Amino acid sequence: MQGDPEVAVLRLGHRPGRDERITTHVGLTARALGADRVILAGDAAGRADTVADITDRFGGPFETETVDSWRPVLRDFEGSIVHLTMYGLEVQEVEAEIRETHREGRDPLLVVVGAEKVPFDVYEKADWNVAVTNQPHSEIASLAVFLDRLFEGRELDREWEDAEKVVVPQAVGKRMEAADEE
Numbered sequence: 001m002q003g004d005p006e007v008a009v010l011r012l013g014h015r016p017g018r019d020e021r022i023t024t025h026v027g028l029t030a031r032a033l034g035a036d037r038v039i040l041a042g043d044a045a046g047r048a049d050t051v052a053d054i055t056d057r058f059g060g061p062f063e064t065e066t067v068d069s070w071r072p073v074l075r076d077f078e079g080s081i082v083h084l085t086m087y088g089l090e091v092q093e094v095e096a097e098i099r100e101t102h103r104e105g106r107d108p109l110l111v112v113v114g115a116e117k118v119p120f121d122v123y124e125k126a127d128w129n130v131a132v133t134n135q136p137h138s139e140i141a142s143l144a145v146f147l148d149r150l151f152e153g154r155e156l157d158r159e160w161e162d163a164e165k166v167v168v169p170q171a172v173g174k175r176m177e178a179a180d181e182e
């Protein structure tokens with residue numbers, strides 16, 4: 001988010017056919033909730049255009065990056081790595097330490113989410129394996145809760161730049177305007 005060190009989200013383990021919408025929603029959730037960049041690895045890369053199209057229409061800054069393989073991303077990332085997994089330490093126990101490293105230590109953060117079984121070297125490479133409850137659920141839900149905890153809600157008030165369209169909040173109904181009409 002603007003003013004903070006970088007937060008990138010790495011999606012690994014996309015299953016063609018089955019994970020198309022989920023991977024898209026990982027990208028859209030990363031963008032909407034304050035990450036600066038999503039990295040779509042391997043078969044997940046096919047969802048990049050959809051995520052980039054939303055950024056074109058609704059604003060940024062937000063980068064959508066594709067890579068052939070996720071391992072070099074993990075290996076070469078210059079910053080700290082959080083892997084979201086139901087087997088990890090509870091988010092409420094580690095969030096303050098992660099925030100301190102990220103915001104006060106000015107350390108970029110890579111947030112990793114999986115799809116199917118995540119290889120064990122990801123658990124070893126991560127600085128924190130973080131659980132949003134120790135119950136099985138979803139990469140979209142865990143990413144949303146984690147980012148909101150990381151940013152302590154500040155992401156809800158972020159400004160969007162270069163948008164074509166803006167939604168005007170309504171108690172009832174739907175209203176969207178060209179961005180320069182605001």
Ligand code: SAM
Nearest residue numbers: 084085086113114115131132135137138139142
């Ligand atoms: N059983 C799989 C495994 O061994 O990692 C989990 C598959 S789950 C459908 C897909 C992804 O959702 C996981 O890789 C993880 O990133 C995320 N996830 C699911 N439940 C979670 C939880 N309670 N806390 C954090 N992340 C979770």
